[in-house]
Amino acid sequence: MISLVVVxxxxxxxxxxxxxxxxxxxxxxxxxxxxxxxxTEIAIVTKGAAVCRDIxxxxxxxxxxxxxxxxxxxxxxxxxxNSNSVLSKAxxxxxxxxxxxxxxxxxxxxxxxxxxxFDNEAFSDGRDLITKGIAKLKINLKEGNYKAARINLGIVTxxxxxxxxxxxxxxxxxxxxxxxxxKPDISLAKTADSKTATCKSCVNDNCNDNILPxxxxxxxxxxxxxxxxxxxKPAGKCSHGGFDATSLKDPTGGINKDDVNSNHGFLHSxxxxxxxxxxxELLEDIRQAAGETTFLRLLGLTQTSALVFVIDxxxxxxxxxxxxxxxxxxxxxxxxxxxxxxxxxMLITFNDSDVGLTxxxxxxxxxxxxxxxxxxxxxxxxxxCLSGLLVALTRAPPSSDIxxxxxxxxxxxxxxxxxxxxxxxxxxxxxxxxxSSVSSxxxxxxxxxxxxxxxxxxxxxxxxxxxLTQVSGGQTFEVTQTTxxxxxxxxxxxxxxxxxxxxxxxxxxxNAGNFSFPLDTSLSNVTVYITGSSLVFTLYSPTGVSQSDSxxxxxxGSIQTVxxxxxxxxxxxxxxxxxxxxxxxxxxxTLRVIGQSSLNILSYFVExxxxxxxxxxxxxxxxPSTGQNATLFLSVTGxxxxxxxxxLLVDASGSSVVNGSVKSVxxxxxxxxxxxxxxxTFGLQLKGLLNILSSRFQRQSSIHHKGSRxxxxxxxxxxxxxGVPFSFNFTVATNATAGNYTIRARTSxxxxxxxxxxxxxxxxxxxxxxxxxTMPSSTESGTDVTLTIEAEAPGSTDLNYATLRLTVSAxxxxxxxxxxxxxxxxxxxxxxxxxx
Numbered sequence: 153m154i155s156l157v158v159v160x161x162x163x164x165x166x167x168x169x170x171x172x173x174x175x176x177x178x179x180x181x182x183x184x185x186x187x188x189x190x191x192t193e194i195a196i197v198t199k200g201a202a203v204c205r206d207i208x209x210x211x212x213x214x215x216x217x218x219x220x221x222x223x224x225x226x227x228x229x230x231x232x233x234n235s236n237s238v239l240s241k242a243x244x245x246x247x248x249x250x251x252x253x254x255x256x257x258x259x260x261x262x263x264x265x266x267x268x269x270f271d272n273e274a275f276s277d278g279r280d281l282i283t284k285g286i287a288k289l290k291i292n293l294k295e296g297n298y299k300a301a302r303i304n305l306g307i308v309t310x311x312x313x314x315x316x317x318x319x320x321x322x323x324x325x326x327x328x329x330x331x332x333x334x335k336p337d338i339s340l341a342k343t344a345d346s347k348t349a350t351c352k353s354c355v356n357d358n359c360n361d362n363i364l365p366x367x368x369x370x371x372x373x374x375x376x377x378x379x380x381x382x383x384x385k386p387a388g389k390c391s392h393g394g395f396d397a398t399s400l401k402d403p404t405g406g407i408n409k410d411d412v413n414s415n416h417g418f419l420h421s422x423x424x425x426x427x428x429x430x431x432x433e434l435l436e437d438i439r440q441a442a443g444e445t446t447f448l449r450l451l452g453l454t455q456t457s458a459l460v461f462v463i464d465x466x467x468x469x470x471x472x473x474x475x476x477x478x479x480x481x482x483x484x485x486x487x488x489x490x491x492x493x494x495x496x497x498m499l500i501t502f503n504d505s506d507v508g509l510t511x512x513x514x515x516x517x518x519x520x521x522x523x524x525x526x527x528x529x530x531x532x533x534x535x536x537c538l539s540g541l542l543v544a545l546t547r548a549p550p551s552s553d554i555x556x557x558x559x560x561x562x563x564x565x566x567x568x569x570x571x572x573x574x575x576x577x578x579x580x581x582x583x584x585x586x587x588s589s590v591s592s593x594x595x596x597x598x599x600x601x602x603x604x605x606x607x608x609x610x611x612x613x614x615x616x617x618x619x620l621t622q623v624s625g626g627q628t629f630e631v632t633q634t635t636x637x638x639x640x641x642x643x644x645x646x647x648x649x650x651x652x653x654x655x656x657x658x659x660x661x662x663n664a665g666n667f668s669f670p671l672d673t674s675l676s677n678v679t680v681y682i683t684g685s686s687l688v689f690t691l692y693s694p695t696g697v698s699q700s701d702s703x704x705x706x707x708x709g710s711i712q713t714v715x716x717x718x719x720x721x722x723x724x725x726x727x728x729x730x731x732x733x734x735x736x737x738x739x740x741x742t743l744r745v746i747g748q749s750s751l752n753i754l755s756y757f758v759e760x761x762x763x764x765x766x767x768x769x770x771x772x773x774x775x776p777s778t779g780q781n782a783t784l785f786l787s788v789t790g791x792x793x794x795x796x797x798x799x800l801l802v803d804a805s806g807s808s809v810v811n812g813s814v815k816s817v818x819x820x821x822x823x824x825x826x827x828x829x830x831x832x833t834f835g836l837q838l839k840g841l842l843n844i845l846s847s848r849f850q851r852q853s854s855i856h857h858k859g860s861r862x863x864x865x866x867x868x869x870x871x872x873x874x875g876v877p878f879s880f881n882f883t884v885a886t887n888a889t890a891g892n893y894t895i896r897a898r899t900s901x902x903x904x905x906x907x908x909x910x911x912x913x914x915x916x917x918x919x920x921x922x923x924x925x926t927m928p929s930s931t932e933s934g935t936d937v938t939l940t941i942e943a944e945a946p947g948s949t950d951l952n953y954a955t956l957r958l959t960v961s962a963x964x965x966x967x968x969x970x971x972x973x974x975x976x977x978x979x980x981x982x983x984x985x986x987x988x
Contacts, residue, residue, distance in 0.1 A: 185411035186424040189253045189818055191313055192306075195431035196249050197228045200451050203439065204232035211236070225249055226750060226790050232453055233491060233649075243650075243752045246789040247551075248302060248452030250754050250821075254785065255306025256313075258770030261761050263380065269314045271378040271392055272385075275343050281311050283336035286434070288959060291934035293442045296495065296513075298449055298456040299550055300936035303957070305438075305450070312434060313427035317409045318392060319375040320350075322422050323363055329430035334437055343373045349388025350374040354405030359415040362405050363390065376407045449495060457552040457580075458511075459484065459494040461522070462540045464558035466503040469527040472587045475636045476557045479585070479643075480522050483555065486644040488515060498548055502540035503529060509543055535560045538567040541582065541620075545574035546898050546940075552580045554626075555643075559587040561613035568616060569944055569951040570896060572858070575624045577773070577940070577955060579855050583626040583643065584617040587633060615740065618683075622658050622742060622804065623833065625854025628683060631715035638714045645719075648677065652752045653854045654745040656835065657806035661739050667806065668732040672842055672849035674792055675747040678727055680709075680720040684741025687718060694729025728847060750790035753838050753851050758785045758823070769823070773955035776829045778859030784812065784824040784836070793843040799824045800837045804856065809834060829859035860952035861888040862943050866923075871961040872937070875929030882954070884911050884943045885918035891946035895921060900938040903927045907941065927960060935960040 186194075201223065208215035215235045218227050229245040259268055266272035267281055285308035292301035312333060316322060321330055332338045344350050344367065351374075354362045367374060376392035377385035383397040391399035393406015393415035406415035409423040439447040448454045461480050463469075469476070487493045497518035498511040512518050537558050544554050562568075575582060586609070614630065621628045627646075629639045655669040671678055682689060690700045691708050699706035701718065709722040735741060757776050758769040760783050769783065776782040788794060799822075801810040812824035836853040863885045872878035884893055892910040899905055904926045911919040923941060937958045944951040 185413075185417075185420055186428075187411075187818060188256050188310060188313060189821065191424055191427050192253045192256050192309055192431065193225065193249050193819070194223075195309075195428045195435065196252065196451060197223055197225055198428075199432050199435040199439075200245065200453060201228045201231065203444070203447065203451075204228070204235060204453070207444065208235040229453070230750070243754060243789045244452035244455065246452070246787065247754055248450070250756075250785075250787050251299070251302040252306040252309070254756065254758070254769075254771050255303045256310040257306075257768055259307055259310035260768040261770055266378065268311050269378070270311065270318045270375050273344060273346075273375050273377075273389075275319075275340055275373060275375070278311055278315065279333050279336075279340060282308050282333055285311075286334060286437070287336075288934045288936070289438065290441055291932060292936055293438075293446050293450060295932075295935065296456075296549075297936055298495075300938075300957070301450055304936075309431050309434065312430055316423040316426040316430065317420075318407075319373060320363055320367070320390075320407060321373065322409065322419050322426060323407070323416070324368060324371055324373070329426055329433050331433060333430070334434050341373050342371060346386055348372070348374075351388065351390035351403040351405075351407065353403040354415065357405075359393070359405040359407070360418060362403065362415075363407060454495075455491070455493060456495050456549055458496045458498050458548045459487065460498040460500065460544045460548050460552050460554040460580075462500045462502065462537075462544050462554060462556040463525065464503065464535050464537065464560060465501045465525060465527050466535055466560070467528050468559055469557075469587070472557075472559060472633050472636065473525060473527040475633055476585075476587075477522055477525055479636055479640045480555070480557075481519055482637075482640045483643060483647075484515065484519060484522070487647055490647070491649045492647045494552075495549070498544065498552075500540045500544050501525070502536045507536055507540045507543055509547065511547070535563050537562040538564045538571055542567055542571055542574060542898075545571065545578055545580055546900060547902065548578070548580060550578045550580065552578070553647075554580055554582045556582065556584045556617075557587070558584070561609045562616060565616055566948065568620070569948050570942055571620055572623050573775070573942060573951055573953045574940075575620065576775070576855060576857050577953065580624065581626045581854065582621055582624040584621055584628045585636065585639060586614065586617065586628065586630045587636060611739070618658075618740070618742070622656075623856045625653065625656065625744075625856075627681065627717065627744075629715050629717060635715055639717070642681075642712070642714050642717060642719055645679065646746070648748055650748045650750060650752075651746050652749045653852045654678075654747060654850055655806070656742075656744045656852050656854065658742045658804045659735075659737075659740065661737070663805075664734070664736040665743075665805075666732060666734045667743060668730055669745050670730050670848040670850050671727045671747070672749075672751070672847040673728050673845055674749040674751045674790065674842065674847075674849070675727065676724070676749070678722045678745065678747035680722070680733065681744045681746070682718040682720070682735065682741060683716050684737045684739050685716055686738040687735065687741060688737070689718070689733055689735040691720060692732045692734075693726070694731060695726070730848070751792050751794070751842075751849060751851065752789045753836065753853065754787040754789065755836055755853060756785045757857075758783050760823075774864065775858060775860040775952045777863070778829050778831060778861050780829060780859075782826045782829050784826060786814075786822045786824050786836075786838070788820040788822075788838070794820070794840050794849070795843055796822070796838065796840040798837075798839040800839070801826065801830060801834045802837045802852070803830065804833050804835075808837070831859070833858055860950055862886045862893070862945065862950055862952035863918075864941055864943055864952055864954035866941065866954060866956055870957070871959045872925060872927065873962065874927050874931040874933070874960055877924050877926045878958075879922055879924040881920055881922055882941055883918050883920050884913055886913055886945070886950075887916055889945045889947075889949055890915040893919075893946070894942075894944040896942040896944070897923055898940055899925065901927075901935075903931075903937065905939065911943070913943075925958070931960050933960055933962045 205215040213235050217231045225246040262268045266274040267277035270278045289304040376390045377398045378392035379397045383401045385398040391406045392408045393399045399406045408414045409416045409420045412420045449456045496513045501508045618628045692698050699708040704711045709720045712719040756771045760769045799812040800808045809830040812826050815823045833856045835856045838851045866882040895907045897905045897907045907923045908921045913919045939956045942953045
C-alpha cells in the first residue's frame with residue numbers, strides 16, 4: 153500500500169503541476185500523422201484560397217496559384233495579393249494562422265476537461281463549448297476585436313477537431329463532418345447512455361474491432377474515457393487509450409485516432425481529414441455570418457491594425473499645428489487603397505493636464521477630425537505625452553502604427569517603463585516627430601523671460617523618446633517646422649508591404665562601430681536608416697566599393713538628410729552579399745537596415761507543459777524571468793526553402809548574448825530553448841541559408857523585449873457580469889529588490905478598474921492585492937476584455953505585467969485558469985480517500 157501511495161503521489165504531482173496534454177491530435181509531428189497545427193493551417197489556407205478566388209472571380213480578375221506548388225500560407229498569400237492589391241502582402245496571413253494555432257494547442261492544457269476533448273462521452277458539454285465559443289467569436293468580429301476572435305477560433309477548433317479523433321464518428325462510416333456540432337439549436341445524434349456498453353477488450357495490441365457491433369449497427373455515438381491517474385470508468389465503456397489509466401481496466405485498449413500509432417491509428421488519416429473539413433465548414437459559417445471584409449481581416453488577408461496619431465495640442469504647438477495636420481493627412485492618404493490601409497483610425501490629443509480619444513473606421517470623417525485640430529492653452533512646458541501614448545497602446549489593436557507629434561518633454565516620465573511594457577505586449581510601432589526644440593515663438597519667450605517653462609528639451613529628455621522608439625522598431629525624427637514635411641516622405645516609405653528588419657542596433661555617445669549585414673536574394677528596396685547628430689559614416693559593398701556620408705548620390709546609393717535622420721536608399725542592382733558600415737558620432741545613434749521580402753520571422757514566448765502523450769505549450773502574456781531559461785515559439789514565413797544556423801538573443805548594441813537550441817515542430821515552425829534570459833533590453837536575431845542559392849540571410853525582430861525578476865499571478869474566473877463589480881486576487885513576488893511596488897491596471901476598453909497603489913513585497917516573498925473591475929451595464933454579453941496588471945519595483949528598476957482575458961456574460965462565471973495549490977491539495981486528499 154505504501155508503494156502504491158508513493159506512485160500515486162508522483163502521478164498526481166505530475167498531472168497537476170506539469171499540465172500534461174489530454175489525448176488529442178498530436179502537437180509535435182509524428183510519422184505520417186497530422187497534428188493540430190497542420191490540421192488548422194491546412195483548413196485556413198484552403199479556405200483562404202477559396203475566398204480569394206471567389207473575390208477575384210466576382211471582380212473579373214484572374215486568381216492563379218503557382219503550378220505544382222504545395223498549398224501554403226506563402227503561396228496562398230502571394231496569389232491573393234496578386235489578384236487584389238488591397239489584400240495583404242506581408243506576414244499578416246501567417247501571423248493569423250500562428251495566433252489561431254497557438255490557442256488551439258493551448259487547449260491541451262485543460263487535461264481534466266472531458267468536454268474540451270469530447271472524452272468521457274461529454275457530447276452535450278463539448279457541443280456547448282463549441283457553439284458558445286462561436287457566438288463569442290462572432291461578437292468579437294462585430295466589435296472589431298480580431299485578436300480575441302482568433303483566440304476563440306483556436307479554442308473552438310481544437311475541441312471540434314478532437315471530436316473526430318476521440319469519438320466513433322469515423323468508425324460509424326460517416327463520410328462528412330458532423331455539421332450539428334456548430335449549430336446550437338439542433339438535437340445531437342443518438343448517443344450512448346451511461347449504462348450502455350460500447351467496447352470490448354482489445355486482443356493483445358489489436359484494437360481494430362473493439363467497438364461493439366451493436367453500437368456500429370445502430371449508429372450510436374460514443375467516445376473514449378480518459379484519466380491520467382484513476383482507472384475508473386463506467387462498466388463496458390471504451391477508453392481513449394495510450395497514456396490513459398482507464399485503458400488498463402476492462403474493456404482494455406482504446407479508440408483514439410490521434411496519430412498513426414494510436415489504438416485506432418489505422419483510421420487516423422480519415423479522422424484528420426474529417427477534422428480539416430469540419431474546420432473549413434466552421435470557417436465558412438463564420439464567413440457567411442460576418443461578411444467578406446470582416447472574414448478577410450480575421451484571416452489576416454487584410455489589415456486589422458489601426459493608424460494612430462497622438463498629437464500635442466497645447467499653445468506651444470500653434471506654429472507647427474498646420475504642418476502637423478498636413479503630414480498626418482499625407483500619411484493617411486499614402487495608405488489608402490493599399491495592402492497597408494488600416495481597419496480603423498484613432499486620434500489621441502494631449503496637453504499638460506488632459507488626454508482625449510476619438511476613433512472611427514471612416515477615413516473621410518477621420519481626416520475632418522485631423523483638420524479641425526487647433527493648438528491653444530497649456531501653461532507648463534512638459535506635457536502629458538506618455539499618458540497619451542499609453543492610451544493609444546492600450547486601446548488600439550495589436551501591431552498598430554502610432555505617430556506622436558510634440559515639441560515638449562514628457563511631464564509623466566515615470567510612465568516610461570509602463571509604455572515599454574505595452575509596446576512589447578502589443579507589438580505596435582511608435583514613431584516620434586519632435587518639432588524644433590525651440591520654435592520661433594518660444595525663442596521669443598525664452599529671450600524675453602528665460603522662463604523654465606519655455607525651454608528647449610535637453611538631450612536626456614529627448615533620449616526618453618529615442619529609447620521608446622528603439623524598443624518598438626520605430627524612429628525619432630528631430631525636425632523643425634520647415635523640415636517636418638520632409639520627414640513625411642521618409643515615414644511613408646516605411647509603409648511598403650512586406651518590410652523586414654535585417655539589422656537594428658543602438659550605440660551610446662562616442663561609441664564608434666563597424667557593422668556587417670548580409671543581404672540575401674529575396675530582398676529588394678533595401679534602405680539604411682541612421683539617426684543621430686554629428687554623424688560620419690562609410691558604407692561598403694560586398695565587392696569592396698565604398699561611399700561616404702559626404703556623397704549624397706553615389707555608386708552604392710542615394711543619401712537623404714531629414715533633421716537627425718540619414719536615409720540611404722541602396723541602388724537596385726547587385727545588393728546581394730555581405731555589406732558593412734562604419735559609423736562615428738559624438739552623440740548616441742541608431743542604425744536600422746530594412747528591405748522588402750516574404751521571408752520574415754514571427755515569435756512568441758511560450759510555456760511548455762510536459763506529460764501525458766507528449767509536450768504541449770501555450771503563449772505567455774508576461775515578461776520572461778531574467779536569468780532563467782525560457783522557450784520561444786518561432787515561425788519563419790515566406791516561400792523560400794531555408795536552413796536555420798543561429799537563433800540569437802542580441803542586446804541593443806547588436807552583440808549576441810544567448811544562442812538558442814532549435815527543435816522543429818512541423819513545417820517552418822520551431823521551438824527555441826534559451827538557457828537564460830539576459831539582463832536589459834534584447835531582440836531576436838535569426839541567421840541561416842536560402843537553400844536554393846545558399847545565400848546567407850539574416851532577420852531581426854523589430855520589437856525589443858526585457859526580462860523581469862517580478863512575477864505576477866492571478867486566479868480569476870473567465871467571465872464577468874456587466875454592471876456588477878468583479879473582484880479577484882493577484883499576487884506579486886520577487887527575488888530581487890524589496891520595498892513598495894507600484895501597482896497599475898488598465899483595460900482595453902477603458903473600463904473602470906481599481907487596484908492598490910502599492911504593495912510591500914519582501915525579497916523572496918510575495919504580497920497579495922485585489923483588483924476590482926466594473927463594466928457598464930450596457931456592455932454586450934460576449935464582449936472580450938483584456939485586463940493588464942503591472943507591478944513596478946522601487947526606483948523603476950524593474951517592471952512586469954500580466955495580461956488576463958475576461959468575457960462579459962449575463963450569467964455568473966466559471967473558474968478558469970491554473971490550478972491553485974488548495975485545489976491540488978483537495979484533489980490529492982480525494983485520491984487518498986479513494987485508495988483507502
